[in-house]
Every structure is written in C-alpha cells, then in structure tokens.
Amino acid sequence: MFESKYSKVLTVILIIVIVAIIGLLGFLAYDYYQKYAITTDTSDFVDNFEGDVQDQQNENTTENETTGDDPLNQIESAQSSGNGTTKVTYKGFGVLGTMQIPATNLKYPILEKVTKKSIETAVAFLYGSGINQSGNSVIIGHNYRNGLFFSNNKKLNIGDKIYITDNDGNQLTYTIYNKFETTPEDTSFYQRDTGGKPEITLSTCTDDSKARLIIFAKAE
Secondary structure (H helix, E strand, O other), X not given: OHHHHHHHHHHHHHHHHHHHHXXXXXXXXXXXXXXXXXXXXXXXXXXXXXXXXXXXXXXXXXXXXXXXXOOOOOEEEEEOOOOXXXXXXXXXXXXXXEEEEHHHOEEEEEEOOOOOOHHHOOEEEEEEOOOOOOEEEEEEOOEOOOOOEOOOHHHOOOOOEEEEEEOOOOEEEEEEEEEEEEOOXXXXXXXXXXXOOEEEEEEEEOOOOOOEEEEEEEEO
C-alpha cells in the first residue's frame, strides 16, 4: 500500500519535471528564433541601406513591381509629401539611418520615434540635433540580456568604433570615449558641449534594470 502511494508520488513528480523541461526548451527555442529572425532582418536592412532616394516615378514603380518576394521585403518605402523623395521605412517605422558596432556584431536601423513597439523592433532616436549633425544625439535600445539591441553594450570599451550612416548616405565613424552608469531619471548629459562636432549617446538598462548604462562617442 505504502509502496503504491510512493510510486504515484514519484510518477507525478516525474511528469511535472518533464513538463517543466519541455516548457523551458520551448521558451529557449522561441528566444533563439526571435533573436535569429530580428538579427537577420536588421543585418540585411543595414547591408542594403542607401538612405532616402530621389523619386524616379515610373522607374521606381517598375522596380518595386519586379521585386516580388525579395527576401529584403522588410525594406519599405513611403512617398514623402512634396519633396520628390522616397522615405525609407523599416517594418512601418521611419528610418533616420543605420548603426554598426563591429565589437558586438551590432547592425540596426535607427528608427525616428521612440514607442513601445519601435524599440521592440530596433534601436530608436530619442533626443538631439539629428543623426550625424553637430551636437549630441541620444539613441536608446533595450537590454534583453540575450544579445538583441543594446544587450551587449556592457562589453564595449573606450576606443571601440561605432559607424553611423544617415539618410544622405554619409557614414561617420564615432569613437567611444566615456562609459558609465546613472539613474533612469538622469538627463543632464543630453545637452552637452561637443565643440561643434557630432556626438552620440547610447542608453540602455543595466542587467538588473535598476540603472542606465550610458556610452558617449564622438565623430572622428
């Protein structure tokens, strides 16, 4: 009698353990798939980014019609009003440029607005003078602790390079010169004297989400 009850308890425990393992494996598989899909999409976008282009009217229409199931179909375009250019978007969000950080294998479009959805898609422009413009520009990204977005910013060091390409197709090289943690409420460094040169600030959460990891970089 006792052995029968003991066996039932062990069976229940075994079932619970198996279900937990299956659930964990499913979660890990989904996390890997999400990371792979986002990284592949954003890398392809950055590799093919040319910025805003002049509208070619019929030529553009013909080209768009022949792309079919192009694997880069996440690169969309929307006609901007009255300026004869085609504005590049990524998954429905306007794009200001792209960012590449070789030290962490990062390649992302820089989205023009910070919303809940936009920063679940790429990194985004929060504040400042504008991409590759004189003055400071703040760019934020999530730290999911899985390699996505700015998760690996903690691995960056003074002297590492950041490459920013704007919508005019101009690429500037930025060198990291400061890295520190601060409170989530601190915005004192948003406006700072850059000596008339372009600078960028990368902002993300620390691993425990209690503070912000801040990185300063200036154009060469």
